Amino acid sequence: MNIALSGYGRMGKLIAAQGKTRGHEVTLIIDQPEQWDSIPSNVPVDVIIDFSQPDAALGNIMRCLELGWPVVIGTTGWQQHLDEVKTLVADKDGALFHAPNFSIGMNMVFRLNRQLAWLVNRTGYALRIREVHHMHKADAPSGTAITLANDLIARVEGLESWQLGTSAPDGCIPIEAIREGEVNGIHEVIAESPVDMITLRHEAYSREGFAFGAVLAAEFIVGKQGVYTMEDLLGY
Numbered sequence: 001m002n003i004a005l006s007g008y009g010r011m012g013k014l015i016a017a018q019g020k021t022r023g024h025e026v027t028l029i030i031d032q033p034e035q036w037d038s039i040p041s042n043v044p045v046d047v048i049i050d051f052s053q054p055d056a057a058l059g060n061i062m063r064c065l066e067l068g069w070p071v072v073i074g075t076t077g078w079q080q081h082l083d084e085v086k087t088l089v090a091d092k093d094g095a096l097f098h099a100p101n102f103s104i105g106m107n108m109v110f111r112l113n114r115q116l117a118w119l120v121n122r123t124g125y126a127l128r129i130r131e132v133h134h135m136h137k138a139d140a141p142s143g144t145a146i147t148l149a150n151d152l153i154a155r156v157e158g159l160e161s162w163q164l165g166t167s168a169p170d171g172c173i174p175i176e177a178i179r180e181g182e183v184n185g186i187h188e189v190i191a192e193s194p195v196d197m198i199t200l201r202h203e204a205y206s207r208e209g210f211a212f213g214a215v216l217a218a219e220f221i222v223g224k225q226g227v228y229t230m231e232d233l234l235g236y
Helices: 010-021 033-038 054-067 079-091 104-120 143-155 208-221 230-234
Strands: 002-006 025-030 047-050 071-073 095-098 126-133 161-164 172-179 186-192 197-203 226-228
Touching (some): 002 010, 010 208, 047 054, 047 208, 054 071, 071 208, 079 226, 104 143, 104 186, 104 197, 126 143, 143 161, 143 172
Parallel strands (some): 002 025, 002 047, 047 071, 071 095, 126 172
Antiparallel strands (some): 126 186
16 A cells, blocks of 8 residues: 555654555655645555644544545544544545554453443442553543543443543543653553452553554555444454
8 A cells, every 4th residue: 555644753653664564655744734735746645544633633634535535543632523524524435444542452442341331330330440641642531541431421321421530420430641751551441349349451562553553444444435443443
């Protein structure tokens, strides 16, 4: 494939390396907003992978769909516009692959979390989420933590929302978000009762797992139309 990259920080460089390992070529790198206005008309692009900034993600998605490029979006913090984006994808006969987390292991935890929600429903367990990321991460809580919380809210009776912090009122899941050092990502779902505690925990040792998942998503989406997630890729 000919891959374009939007965002060429640490993740962008890892994705370029993973793409090369899998036989693909990076034909375009967009790392500054003004570069969108000077894209060569003859540059070959089969798919674009965006790991840029939350405030730029929506605009980048729209530009890519206008250009007819399938989009893999790893940037978080834009998902409140998902319905708008789905409409644009349909209007443009385009393709979008989005995920709060591209780690294969984390997506296993998403599924385990939904199973946990079913098991603890109406048992009285108190649920909370804790996530730790590097100090450079722009959004808090992470998109991954929000996904974990929303999956619990959808399945546990009496839960209605989440709240950033270490505590929350009844019907609300607290999400503790910590930013320190160069942590690649730790997510914990904790279910606690007066007599025991259950913990689902995922820790990323490096960012290479996210890059690998993003390249797999790019391979998956080329030639397709519509909106896809890791559940489609993994067959969950």
